[in-house]
Amino acid sequence: MNIGVVGAGSIGLLLSARLAQRSHHIVCYVQREDQKRELNQWGIHLLPEKVRLPVQAKRTEQMTDHDLVIVSVKQPQIHPVIDVIKQTLSPDTPLLFLQNGMSHLEQVQRLKQPIWIGVVEHGAIRLNDHTVRHTGLGVIRAGTLRKQDQHSMKNRLNMLNDDRFPFVYEEDWERMVKQKLAVNAVINPLTALFRVKNGDIMLNSHIKKLGKHLCYEACDVLGLDRDTMWEMVVRIARATSKNESSMLTDIEKGHETEIDSISGYLLKSHELDLPYTRFVYHAVKAIELKNQEEDDT
Amino acid sequence: MNIGVVGAGSIGLLLSARLAQRSHHIVCYVQREDQKRELNQWGIHLLPEKVRLPVQAKRTEQMTDHDLVIVSVKQPQIHPVIDVIKQTLSPDTPLLFLQNGMSHLEQVQRLKQPIWIGVVEHGAIRLNDHTVRHTGLGVIRAGTLRKQDQHSMKNRLNMLNDDRFPFVYEEDWERMVKQKLAVNAVINPLTALFRVKNGDIMLNSHIKKLGKHLCYEACDVLGLDRDTMWEMVVRIARATSKNESSMLTDIEKGHETEIDSISGYLLKSHELDLPYTRFVYHAVKAIELKNQEEDDT
Structure with missing residues (x-):
């Protein structure tokens, strides 16, 4: 072709x-x-x-x-x-x-x-x-x-x-896109915030707890089943355990991340408060801003 | 004496x-x-x-x-x-x-x-x-x-x-201790998580937003006035802007932090969910655990 x-x-x-x-x-x-x-x-x-x-x-x-x-x-x-x-x-x-x-x-x-x-x-x-x-x-x-x-x-x-x-x-492409978004809403910001590879978020019990909260919030917004989705997140994090997420790579290179289209999208599309999602949204934005200022100086 | x-x-x-x-x-x-x-x-x-x-x-x-x-x-x-x-x-x-x-x-x-x-x-x-x-x-x-x-x-x-x-x-020592706890519940975990000095949490608009959420949650638990307390947090962060918080120092040295007696105390003493406080609690614990594992290897 x-x-x-x-x-x-x-x-x-x-x-x-x-x-x-x-x-x-x-x-x-x-x-x-x-x-x-x-x-x-x-x-x-x-x-x-x-x-x-x-x-x-x-x-x-x-x-x-x-x-x-x-x-x-x-x-x-x-x-x-x-x-x-x-x-x-x-x-x-x-x-x-x-x-x-x-x-x-x-x-x-x-x-x-x-x-x-x-x-x-x-x-x-x-x-x-x-x-x-x-x-x-x-x-x-x-x-x-x-x-x-x-x-x-x-x-x-x-x-x-x-x-x-x-x-x-x-x-069912819509379901597929939603599932991918839910996975990204957990793995991407957590790996960027804690500067760890994908698998590490399941090995560190405290990051894993935060991941579960993020996953459940994404499921509530997107109409996905919480337990099914959490199992999928765990499976994908483990299957890609040695990989660096694109958000972590962006943060390390000082590039703009996709946080607005991932966590930011969930926050915009929902009336309820999503505190864990909001936390990682601002946390990743904070690191972007910090990197930017360090570049400027 | x-x-x-x-x-x-x-x-x-x-x-x-x-x-x-x-x-x-x-x-x-x-x-x-x-x-x-x-x-x-x-x-x-x-x-x-x-x-x-x-x-x-x-x-x-x-x-x-x-x-x-x-x-x-x-x-x-x-x-x-x-x-x-x-x-x-x-x-x-x-x-x-x-x-x-x-x-x-x-x-x-x-x-x-x-x-x-x-x-x-x-x-x-x-x-x-x-x-x-x-x-x-x-x-x-x-x-x-x-x-x-x-x-x-x-x-x-x-x-x-x-x-x-x-x-x-x-x-009123009780009020004094509560105010100090509320200040610590904002400044300590945020400086440790983002590895910044006290003043920086007021300069980075995204960290500042998270700080306000943390402050309000602490006030709700401790029965303090939200606005008065937030003003105090801003004032103290600015007055000590070049200082490194004790929690950041502990994190950098790989020591155990006081997160359990600060954010952990607020979480234990309250029936409501405190998502922002819970986030920083697990985040600081996650970094402690990560440091510990890096020491072990």
Whole structure:
């Protein structure tokens, strides 16, 4: 297939490399001129295999139609991408959105294209503008926003699917996105606040207690079952025990985190008070602010 | 006066040195044989003045009567000290207790001696077993547990009082202790969790928000006025802006903190849920546990 991948962070690079490996033709859409140049010159350097995958890179504004366009930018960067999509893409081009959180869904629903909503369960670290390390093998789950797109989606998903990089069809994408949000609302802020790897939040009994409170609050907002969800959080934290969460990585690099689209989204979408969620929201914001001020001085 | 000072941490050393400077005769009661030896050999080295004040040092078990015995050990160490007092001191020896928190008050009330309850508003850092730096000039406020001891207490307080190291009589000691507890319940865990100095919690808008929640919860438990108390917390954090809280110091040194007698006390003494207090309680406990495990490995 001819695939456009918007955003070349860890997930964008991983996807582009893995799909290029399977002989799909990939165009990476990026923000910065220097990343575009690097990708066109070197391709993507994929670890641990140490292979180079040739890709074509363009600026996001230069977007054109493809058999599929995958949007892998983070929540805070999604606004301008949607504007470009509206201006440039035909209404037939299917779009796969791979963001954490749910705050982009309202905007996305207004697009005319066939919309796929997916979550990524891989671990990946971007080492530089053209190098990515695949740290944890997982799957990408996706479903369609509108029933009528299901058939054509399943066909294309089959063309993407591969044993070493599986794509899985998900009937109830809304539930899937909510579950992923609940997991992120526990693991991300706690690992960032205590500067620990995912597995450590289950080994430290006090962090684990806080995690349970956070999980229950997220379940109450999202209408998920508390016990089922807590079991899932424990399982995922253990399965990715040696991984660093994206929020911890962002905090360590002094980048803006996705706390607004995770804990912030839960706080906005609910009338009840969510004290534990509010605590981690302000705590992560406090660390962001502190990092920023230290940069300024 | 002939004064016994139990505990030679930062406050015990500061008190002993400042009172020795005023020609009171001081006996320091300590736990460890090596600290006893050092104090007997070198006296107390007081900074920033760089003076040495001779004191006599003994082990806590060797306690004898004095005109006043000041107990300046931390909450977790107070149990054995009270046992020694019961076994060795005459019922006439006045005792001044200078702990953070309130969990010791029940035990203390059962003692037969005249009981003074005080709070320390000085800043001090212990640099080694016989060296202390006086970092912030404050006052020591004290009142008597029982009305009938007031007269004799005021007399002795006058003998201790000095412009450069003031002792102030406090009618409503219970309110004073509660206010100090509320201040500690805000400043101590937040400075420890975010690893910042006292003043920083008022400069970072997100930490400040968490501080207000913590303050209000403490007020609700202790029956204090929310607005008055929040003003006091802001004032004290600013007045001690460059100071490191004792809890941050403990965390940085890998020592056990007083979180159980501060946030833990509030949680135990109340039926309502106190989510923000519970969060910082588990967060500080989590860091203690993490430090401990890092020591073990």
